[in-house]
Amino acid sequence: SxxxxxxxxxxxxxxxxxxxxxxxLFTDRQERRPDQESASNERFLTARAYNDLTSYEGPLMRRxxxxxxxxxxxxxxxxxxxxxxxxxxxxxxxxxxxxxxxxxxxxxxxxxxxxxxxxxxxxxxxxxxxxxxxxxxxxxxxxxxxxxxxxxxxxxxxxxxxxx
CATH class of the missing domain: 3.40.50 (Rossmann fold)
Structure with missing residues (x-):
């Protein structure tokens, strides 16, 4: 560089x-809070909404x-x-x-x-x-x-x- x-x-x-x-810190999908509606028709998704739309079932990094x-x-x-x-x-x-x-x-x-x-x-x-x-x-x-x-x-x- x-x-x-x-x-x-x-x-x-x-x-x-x-x-x-x-x-x-990793969280299983089942442990996540369902406090946000699915935003599949939104132009921009929050990280949480995007994660709700994915089919990946493994753990997600929370922090x-x-x-x-x-x-x-x-x-x-x-x-x-x-x-x-x-x-x-x-x-x-x-x-x-x-x-x-x-x-x-x-x-x-x-x-x-x-x-x-x-x-x-x-x-x-x-x-x-x-x-x-x-x-x-x-x-x-x-x-x-x-x-x-x-x-x-x-x-x-x-x-x-x-x-x-």
């Missing part, structure tokens, strides 16, 4: 988020922090440093979402010379090494992606389609 002070600001923001939210880390091609050691920092600083006070879904954008060919690593997906072996590293540190509160999650079908059109 060209933002030299990004990490300093980011780690302070994370400390404050963890301080404000406290330890992770806490999930840090989503996108692993990028050519940056395996950076990912390890980030994960080490997060685990050594916060331990089980946070959840890590270690993501392998980076998808090269076809329009990036114009920056090929400057950032050639961004024109390819994250190699599966690199992602596995990053996950193994996290587990070797003792990370238990983590979400790990499986399978091929880096597909062009996930790239939005970026043409304002669907927006009013």
């Amino acid at each position: 060209g933002a030299g002070d990004y990490f300093a600001y980011c780690k302070e923001a994370l400390r404050d988020m963890v301080r404000q939210t406290g330890p992770p 806490g922090v999930i840090v989503r880390h996108l692993c990028l091609p050519g940056n395996k050691e950076d990912s390890k440093r980030v994960i080490r920092y997060l685990y050594e600083t916060f331990g089980d006070q946070i959840y890590l979402s270690i993501m392998n879904q980076y998808t090269p954008m076809p329009s990036l060919s114009s920056v090929q010379k400057q950032y050639p690593e961004l024109l390819r997906k994250l190699p599966e072996r690199d992602y596995e090494e990053i996950v193994d590293f996290a587990l070797s540190l003792g990370v238990e509160n983590a979400f790990i992606q499986e399978g091929d999650t880096a597909q062009e079908t996930f790239i939005p059109a970026f043409d304002f389609t669907g927006l009013e």
